[in-house]
Structure formats: C-alpha cells, structure tokens
Amino acid sequence: MKKFKKTNLKPCPHMETLVSAHVDHQLSGISEWYTKNHIKGCAQCQASLPFLGSLKDRLATLDDSVEVQPLSDERLIQIEAEIKKQS
Amino acid sequence: MDGFNNSAELHRRQFLDIYKTIEKDVVRLSRRLCLGNEDKAQDLLQDAIVKAYVASSEGKLEKSTAKAWFMRILTNLFINDYRRHKKWDAEVDFDTLTSFGEAGPEASRASQTDVPGVSLLANTLDEELEYALSQLSEPLRLAVTLVDMQGLEYSEAAMILGLPIGTIRSRLARARMQLHDLLQDFARARGLSQSINGSKK
Numbered sequence: 217m218k219k220f221k222k223t224n225l226k227p228c229p230h231m232e233t234l235v236s237a238h239v240d241h242q243l244s245g246i247s248e249w250y251t252k253n254h255i256k257g258c259a260q261c262q263a264s265l266p267f268l269g270s271l272k273d274r275l276a277t278l279d280d281s282v283e284v285q286p287l288s289d290e291r292l293i294q295i296e297a298e299i300k301k302q303s
Numbered sequence: 304m305d306g307f308n309n310s311a312e313l314h315r316r317q318f319l320d321i322y323k324t325i326e327k328d329v330v331r332l333s334r335r336l337c338l339g340n341e342d343k344a345q346d347l348l349q350d351a352i353v354k355a356y357v358a359s360s361e362g363k364l365e366k367s368t369a370k371a372w373f374m375r376i377l378t379n380l381f382i383n384d385y386r387r388h389k390k391w392d393a394e395v396d397f398d399t400l401t402s403f404g405e406a407g408p409e410a411s412r413a414s415q416t417d418v419p420g421v422s423l424l425a426n427t428l429d430e431e432l433e434y435a436l437s438q439l440s441e442p443l444r445l446a447v448t449l450v451d452m453q454g455l456e457y458s459e460a461a462m463i464l465g466l467p468i469g470t471i472r473s474r475l476a477r478a479r480m481q482l483h484d485l486l487q488d489f490a491r492a493r494g495l496s497q498s499i500n501g502s503k504k
Contacts, residue, residue: 223423223487225423225483225487226480226483232476232477232480233472233473233476235476236472236475236476236479237457237472237475237476240450240457240475242456242457242472266421267421267423267424267483268479270421270423270424270425271424271451271479271482271483272451273424274424274427274432275432275447275451275452276451276452276454278429278432278433278452279331279335279452281429282331282334284326284327284330284331285330285341286326286330287330287345287348287349287352288345291345291349294349295349295352295353295356298349298353299315299353299356299357302353302356302357
C-alpha cells in the first residue's frame with residue numbers, strides 16, 4: 217500500500233508574494249531582478265513555479281465548461297422599465 | 304421632444320452594444336460573486352445594468368474600459384448592498400458553478416504530469432477546486448476571481464476593489480498558498496481512499 221506523499225509546492229515563506237506576482241508577470245525593476253535571482257538559486261521556489269502556473273491556468277478555464285445564460289426576456293423588460301423610470 | 308427621444312434611444316443602443324461585448328464576462332463574475340446562486344446572480348446583474356446605464360448617461364462609459372468599469376459597479380453593488388445588507392444567505396451552489404465530478408481541462412493535464420505541481424492540479428476535480436475556493440475568505444476569493452478567473456490586471460482589480468496594487472498582490476499570494484494546502488489535503492484524502500479501495504496508487 218502506497219502512502220500519499222505530501223509535497224511542499226509553495227515558495228519560501230518570505231518569497232510567497234514575490235514569486236506569486238512573478239508568475240503573473242507583475243514585477244518590474246529591482247523586485248523583478250531580486251525575485252529572478254532568488255528563484256535561480258532556490259530549489260523550493262523553482263519547484264513552486266509549475267504549481268502556481270498550473271493553478272492559474274486551471275482557474276482561468278474553470279468557468280469555460282459552464283454555459284453562460286444571458287438575461288431572460290422577463291429580466292430585460294424589468295431593466296427597460298427601471299431605466300425608463302430613472303431617465 | 305423628438306430630439307430628446309432620439310438621443311435617449313441612441314444612448315440606449317450604444318450602451319447595449321457595449322454591454323453585449325462584455326456580457327459573457329459579467330454574467331460569469333456575477334455568478335461567481337453570488338457563489339453559483341443563479342437567481343441572485345441575475346438580480347445582482349439586473350441592478351448593476353440599471354446602475355451602469357444611469358451612470359453612462361452622465362458620460363462615464365468608454366468601450367476600452369467598459370469591462371473593468373462595469374465589473375467595478377457589479378462588485379461594489381455586491382459588497383455594499385447584497386452582502387452587507389444580507390439580501391441573501393451565502394451558500395455555495397456547486398452544481399451551478401461546475402460540471403460535477405469532471406477532472407481538470409485537457410490543457411492542464413496534457414503534459415508534464417510527472418511534475419508534482421502540475422500533476423496535483425491535473426488530478427484535482429473541478430468540485431474539489433470549487434470547494435477550495437469556497438473556503439477562502441471573501442477578500443481573498445475576490446482577488447482570485449478578478450485576476451485569475453476574469454483575467455484582469457492587478458491594476459484593474461485594485462481599481463475595482465478600491466485597494467492598493469500591493470494589497471491585491473499579497474491577497475493573491477495568500478489565496479494561492481491556501482489553495483495549495485487545501486488541494487494537497489484533497490489529494491491526500493483521495494490517495495488514501497484509493498489505497499483502501501485497492502485501486503491505483
């Protein structure tokens with residue numbers, strides 16, 4: 217019987233915010249330079265990148281399989297009436 | 304009088320044209336904010352459309368910024384009116400939010416499944432991910448919803464929520480770390496149950 221091995225896929229605690237923002241390409245200047253350099257020399261932060269990237273991809277497509285229902289005709293009539301009232 | 308009617312009609316058409324281009328995104332955001340409750344999501348959307356229409360008649364609507372602008376109205380309406388005044392009891396409707404029991408999209412498990420970070424997500428069910436999201440506090444869930452699910456920039460999410468960009472950045476990081484822990488717990492529970500059932504792993 218194989219046991220589930222819990223793997224830490226999180227960045228170093230002091231780097232969590234920077235590595236998370238790095239995955240979003242939201243860093244610039246010295247913070248970007250510092251983060252890239254840290255990741256280059258840190259196995260733990262390197263190991264966190266695939267998880268953070270996959271999480272982002274997965275969340276971005278989570279709603280794709282759910283059909284978007286536009287507002288019903290009844291709702292549109294209510295909206296029209298409300299707008300006329302406020303105009 | 305005709306001139307007034309014509310200009311009102313023109314404004315109405317312009318508004319609807321712009322709304323149609325962002326409808327899919329705002330319907331999804333409304334449903335997310337209302338935790339999958341379709342009726343409440345439509346109520347919220349209806350109120351937001353009326354509010355946006357009235358505001359746009361004061362010249363505030365531009366096509367290029369319409370999505371973030373409308374999402375701001377929608378989110379503020381949710382935060383200030385719906386949640387604060389307890390117009391509804393928040394219970395997550397997982398059926399509406401996701402197709403029950405389906406694993407992640409093909410793209411997320413197409414390759415590199417031997418990489419731990421990728422395989423964890425590839426083996427996570429939509430239902431589990433939805434549950435993990437529902438466990439986040441509302442400020443963290445809002446940041447994830449706007450940035451990761453709606454694809455907004457940090458600056459746009461900051462504008463919508465009226466927060467500094469640094470706060471969005473730190474909330475996202477905290478949310479992701481919490482999601483990591485929750486998904487690990489699911490994976491562990493699944494691994495144990497699979498072992499007990501004598502199936503794979």
